[in-house]
Amino acid sequence: MVSGSGRVGSVVLAGGGTAGHVSPLLALADCLRRREPDVRIVALGTEEGLEARLVPARGYDLAVVPKVPMPRRPSAALLRLPTSLRRAVDAADDAIASADAKVVVGFGGYVSTPAYLAARRRGIPVVIHEQNARPGLANRLGSRFAAHVAVTFPGTPLRGATVTGMPLRREIALLDRPGRRAEALAHFGLDPQWPTVLVTGGSLGAQRINDAFRAAAATLRTEGVQVLHVTGAGKDFTVDDDDAGAPYVVVPYADRMELAYAAADIVVARSGANTVCELTAVGLPAAYVPLPVGNGEQRLNAQAVVDAGGGLLVEDADLTPGWVESTLVPLLRDASALAEMARVAASVGERDGDELLADLVVDAAGKG
Incomplete structure (x- = not known):
């Protein structure tokens, strides 16, 4: 690993569109600012991505770059690509020049290609x-x-890659799950006497996961398993609220995910890179349900922790109320198995991804 000493001065960060790009960008920005309070940070993004809201809210400047999707097959968009890309590269170049950037850091996505080419x-x-x-x-x-x-x-x-892990928010990376558990359970209205499952499909939700747990809600309550179900905005539902059985709490989103993690004994979730890295960093066992579409990246993201024994891999089609009853409920009753899964998950997690990436940024700036 390279040395982390030295100053950056000014940096442009490129990444946007999804939380998978924006979250590590913001974690790195926070880390660089902790190290160097007067560092200048400008983020490149689009007008419609999550970054348009999240970057300014975190106190960083946002420079807008036109969105340039890369067509994967012959089309009219492919014919327009040279002009569209040139316009985006020029916009990125203007932002880099205005910031007097000493280094450009990209996280992938639509705005990164123009940023790389301009740099x-x-x-x-x-x-x-x-x-x-x-x-x-x-x-x-x-x-x-x-x-x-x-x-x-x-x-x-x-080629030539350095494994840094994922830059994570400090409230996640520094989370003391046992120490925050009582606070977390109280925050969500959960009961300390029951084992807890956190169900989440990310900010947009996951219909398969939502449907399976909604159908299994009565069984889970009867079996003494309480649930914190983060459905995604606009996808929440109502569970019959009676005094029989364990609580089933439904929320459309959770602003305090660190408390959701502190409350949970196991998580059922998609296996986006950020989710996998957060759960392993805090030592949470999980049943990972990879997206059944795309290039298969979500399966690969979860493979290492699953192979080590810190999680389960569940095919999207297999996530049914029957699976919840036959596999998840018995696992929640096996405290020793859950404890071992938590230990293994933590052993493959990385809490200092932001610091390790910042070391590389400082090194590149010094050699610029």
Whole structure:
């Protein structure tokens, strides 16, 4: 690992569109600011991505770059690509010049390719961070001339990569689950006498997961398993509220995910890179349900922790009320098995991904 001493001065961070790109971008920005309070940070993003709201809310400047999807097959969009890409590269170049950036850090996604190309044109060092076990198009391109390539998972096929793990929010990375459990249960109206399942499909929710647990709600309550179900915005539902059985709490989203993690004994979730890294960092067992569409990256994201014994892999089609009753409920009754899964999950987790990535950024800036 490179040395973390030195100053950055000014940095442009490129990544947006989804929480998978924006969350590590903000975690790195926070880390750089902790190290260097007067560092100048400008984030590149689009007008419609999550970054348009989250970056300014966190106190960082946002420069807008036109969205340039990369067509994967012949189409009219492919014919327009050179003009669209040139416009986006020019916008990224303007932001880099205005910030007097000493280094550009990209997290993949629509705005990263223009940022990488603009930085290369100016001779400014590039650092990339790839969140997923299977890299995206932008980071495959950027890795060819990057000063440093950071990856979340070992085995990610990018040449010369350094495994840093995922930059995480400090409230997650520093979470003391046992120490916060009582506070967490009270926050969500849960009862300390019951084992707790956290169910989440991410900010947008996951219909398969929502449907399976909604149908199994009565069984779970009767079996003495309480549930904190984060459905996704606009997808919440009502569970019969009677005095019989364990609580089943439904919320559309959770602003305090660190408390949701502190309350849980096990999690049922999709296996996006950020989710896998947060759960292993805090030592939470999980049943991972990879998205059944896409390039298979979610299965790869969860593979290492599942192979080690810190989680289960459940096919999307197999996540049914029957699975909840036959597999999940017995597991919640086996405290020793859950404790061992938690220990293994923590052993493959990384809590200092932000610091390790910041070391690479500082090094690149110093060599710029």
